[in-house]
Amino acid sequence: MIFEQLFDNKSSTYTYVISSGEGREALIIDPVIEHTEEYLKILEKLKLKLVKVIDTHIHADHITGLNELSKRTNCTKIMGEQTKSEVVDLKIKEDDKIEIDKIEIKAIYTPGHTDCSYSFLMKDRIFTGDTLLINGTGRTDFQNGSAKIQYDSLFNKILKLPEKTLVFPAHDYNGKKFSTIGDEKNNNPRLQVDNVEEYIEIMNNLNLANPKMMDIAVPANVKGATLDQL
Numbered sequence: 001m002i003f004e005q006l007f008d009n010k011s012s013t014y015t016y017v018i019s020s021g022e023g024r025e026a027l028i029i030d031p032v033i034e035h036t037e038e039y040l041k042i043l044e045k046l047k048l049k050l051v052k053v054i055d056t057h058i059h060a061d062h063i064t065g066l067n068e069l070s071k072r073t074n075c076t077k078i079m080g081e082q083t084k085s086e087v088v089d090l091k092i093k094e095d096d097k098i099e100i101d102k103i104e105i106k107a108i109y110t111p112g113h114t115d116c117s118y119s120f121l122m123k124d125r126i127f128t129g130d131t132l133l134i135n136g137t138g139r140t141d142f143q144n145g146s147a148k149i150q151y152d153s154l155f156n157k158i159l160k161l162p163e164k165t166l167v168f169p170a171h172d173y174n175g176k177k178f179s180t181i182g183d184e185k186n187n188n189p190r191l192q193v194d195n196v197e198e199y200i201e202i203m204n205n206l207n208l209a210n211p212k213m214m215d216i217a218v219p220a221n222v223k224g225a226t227l228d229q230l
Contacts, residue, residue, distance in 0.1 A: 001103075004042060005168070005177060008032040011062035011213070012173050015039070016127060019048050020102035027052040027100050029120065029127050030170050031065030033227060039065065040072065050075045051100055056129025056170055057117040058084060058143060058221050061211040067224035080109060082116040087224030092118070108157055112150020113138030119158060125166035132158050133169045134179045137190045140203050142210070143218070147203035151196045159185055
């Protein structure tokens with residue numbers, strides 16, 4: 001299997017390129033528009049055909065490469081059915097399967113960070129977007145976020161997966177590339193709570209500044225910006 005984890009220094013975003021092998025179909029999760037050429041070079045080097053591109057949610061800290069990649073490769077643009085994106089080709093829902101050559105990924109609706117947040121389960125690993133981060137969780141104070149709803153997504157969906165399941169988030173700010181469900185259950189400070197009220201208390205008192213790109217990124221991601229529009 002081909003599994004490339006790429007990093008955007010500006011927004012601390014992880015992007016994932018996945019395929020069953022050289023010369024086969026590929027998909028990309030959470031692309032950043034400024035790295036479009038890098039993704040295309042990887043695809044060319046490995047003789048991959050990009051057929052699907054997925055965003056876990058409408059991002060507020062960077063402009064997605066979703067629409068630009070589709071423009072360049074004719075790949076199918078995929079997001080959850082709750083998305084406000086105006087350019088998505090395929091809107092998926094809970095338990096839908098996304099398939100490419102010899103690979104199957106299951107969609108899990110995990111709102112809370114935003115109301116359109118999804119995670120994607122592939123065999124031994126889960127791509128958690130901004131719902132579950134390494135030693136953290138995604139903020140819940142904008143884009144129809146909800147700490148109460150995120151608690152349910154975390155404790156009643158993601159954390160019920162086997163403890164050996166690998167966790168690959170959409171961001172990390174401390175140089176960590178992955179974790180496991182077991183590590184997060186045991187060590188993530190935001191998950192060491194006894195009930196939903198304690199979790200809401202933590203999330204409602206983070207007092208974080210808005211992402212610097214928020215006012216640009218959100219509308220650009222809804223409209224599906226391309227490089228020639230930036």
